[in-house]
Amino acid sequence: MSDAILKIEQLCVSFDGFPVLDNLDLVVARGELRFLIGPNGAGKTTLMDVISGKVRARSGRVLFDPTVPASGDPYPPSVEIHGEIRFEGLELSRMREDAIVRAGIARKFQTPSVFNSLSVAENVAVAASYRDRFFRQLMPPSAGRRERVRDALAQVGLLERAGVHAGALSHGERQWLEIAMLLVQSPRIMLLDEPIAGMTKQERERTGELLHRLAGAHTIIITEHDMDFVRQYARTVTVLHMGQVLREGPIDEIQQDPVVREVYLGRQKVHAGDAA
Numbered sequence: 288m289s290d291a292i293l294k295i296e297q298l299c300v301s302f303d304g305f306p307v308l309d310n311l312d313l314v315v316a317r318g319e320l321r322f323l324i325g326p327n328g329a330g331k332t333t334l335m336d337v338i339s340g341k342v343r344a345r346s347g348r349v350l351f352d353p354t355v356p357a358s359g360d361p362y363p364p365s366v367e368i369h370g371e372i373r374f375e376g377l378e379l380s381r382m383r384e385d386a387i388v389r390a391g392i393a394r395k396f397q398t399p400s401v402f403n404s405l406s407v408a409e410n411v412a413v414a415a416s417y418r419d420r421f422f423r424q425l426m427p428p429s430a431g432r433r434e435r436v437r438d439a440l441a442q443v444g445l446l447e448r449a450g451v452h453a454g455a456l457s458h459g460e461r462q463w464l465e466i467a468m469l470l471v472q473s474p475r476i477m478l479l480d481e482p483i484a485g486m487t488k489q490e491r492e493r494t495g496e497l498l499h500r501l502a503g504a505h506t507i508i509i510t511e512h513d514m515d516f517v518r519q520y521a522r523t524v525t526v527l528h529m530g531q532v533l534r535e536g537p538i539d540e541i542q543q544d545p546v547v548r549e550v551y552l553g554r555q556k557v558h559a560g561d562a563a
């Protein structure tokens with residue numbers, strides 16, 4: 288794979304001496320929509336925590352290539368030497384959380400963190416200034432920034448709600464607002480923790496379509512428990528189990544895999560049509 292944006296090698300994390308991630312290897316391609324699934328306690332959140340710098344690894348490497356694609360070419364080839372990817376990106380496991388954000392990794396947690404008293408557009412404008420120096424944050428938004436805010440809101444379908452107080456949004460709209468708050472920062476990778484939790488069926492569908500629209504131009508890594516949603520919208524799925532990658536591949540193959548069914552899907556409500 289020559290267009291990797293994230294390459295995780297032999298990652299180990301322990302809590303109180305108990306291994307939670309155990310020599311985990313993972314490669315994510317630029318522009319990919321990657322679903323992380325697995326039973327409770329498999330290590331999904333911890334993996335997201337390591338990528339975003341919230342949790343420190345005991346050993347291993349988290350390599351991130353923040354190269355901006357050349358215009359017109361969304362999938363620039365990384366340098367390959369003798370079949371090996373020469374990965375000269377950043378080593379995230381040694382970086383501070385704020386430095387990782389500035390390097391282009393944005394995360395949306397399950398619990399929304401919007402300012403209810405600000406309008407939808409103001410929330411996105413605040414997010415747009417995260418990477419600014421302090422004095423720049425005090426200045427009124429430039430025309431360019433206002434345009435970026437509008438663009439982010441348009442992408443998530445909230446442009447018509449720009450002037451509404453965030454506190455008045457529905458649950459689904461708040462989640463999309465948060466995605467707009469990531470988009471306006473032009474992240475290289477977006478990490479989404481169970482973004483559809485608590486959404487209505489309609490909101491889930493809109494979110495799935497949104498993720499598909501964003502993938503390609505953006506790299507998205509998403510943890511998800513809702514297997515109906517995963518079946519409908521996932522492309523490549525990585526199944527974690529006991530801190531390791533159990534399986535990885537297209538969802539059609541993954542859901543037929545007997546080992547996966549045993550450790551994970553078998554515990555879920557399986558559709559009648561899925562029976563082997």
Ligand SMILES: Nc1ncnc2c1ncn2[C@@H]1O[C@H](COP(=O)(O)OP(=O)(O)OP(=O)(O)O)[C@@H](O)[C@H]1O
Pocket residue numbers: 302303307325326327328329330331332333334
């Ligand atoms: N801060 C912590 N201190 C100690 N143990 C922790 C901590 N965070 C997570 N764990 C443990 O690490 C293991 C992996 O947890 P993690 O939250 O990463 O799993 P998960 O796959 O995200 O699970 P879920 O789907 O339930 O969110 C679990 O056994 C959990 O109890």
